[in-house]
Amino acid sequence: MISDIKLLNLLHNQPDKGLELMMEAYMGLIYTIVYNQLSNILPNEDIEECVSDVFFYVFNYKDKIDLEKGTIKALLAVVAKRKAIDLYRRNKKSKAVEIPIESMNENIFDKFDSVSDSVSTDERNNFLIKAIKSLGEPDSEIIIRKYYFKESSKDISKVLGLKVNTIDKKASRCMGKLKNILRGVL
Template identity: 25%
Template structure:
């Protein structure tokens, strides 16, 4: 079924990935603007992109709560974006590395911190090994090489929406796996 401006809300509520792609393609500009205007650290494109991704995924996860038409949907999505930006701003404010002076103070990691960082990385890599090859490649480019979603899409010859979708589904599978479930269970 082709997703159009007439049926995207209904399909979005049914959790159709094609509807998510339509929403991302249609509203990426306005969501990016809302986030950019509500976050103080504009130079960190990685955090802004993460916030944008969280906005679309949050809307997708809570799609059934939405009631209204396409204009209401745009307002609803912008509200989610604003609160995701506020949450990101709080996360940044709580971070011990918010200023250059703090960065210099925390530049030297203790042996314990280094050990836990290495252990978490090994655990993440073990969980990622359960993903499909394409998803592993995307996760590696995103979280280990710090590439932007569009760069990943260009590198792999797929759309940015496909990268966003695979990141979303992969995070969901990893979360389920980390909670003791099987990574190969079908996600709804």
């Protein structure tokens, strides 16, 4: 693997070759980050376009890259996550985004009491989605971002314009509300 210093020099002196090497080295990582954020919401074409936007952005940002502050890999990862979140928000504003029930992360059930064997997974997921939506905005979005997309409270706070401690308090209260709503059902 090429060092960050050599890669940055190539981006400046031989831009085509530098971009090609950067994409070869980090395409898998960037695609994985974007795909994990958007795969259940947007088609593959939009995901691929977002990945391209990440490399294009970093390529155009090459004059401002300071390797003392971090690696090119870290910069690409941060840009990928932000671009994916931005695309998610733009898509959400343009149309209602439904999270497919079958794609809901099963780990969220770990937060609740034991699950009755008599209720099918789809029924549990349907009920869980309805319960989360019943919390209203921004609470339902906080729960989905935190436990489905596994975003940090800091990232959620930036997107929603709320303080980090507010996000944490709301998430905790919402989980308590969900536990009460779901008690006896799940």
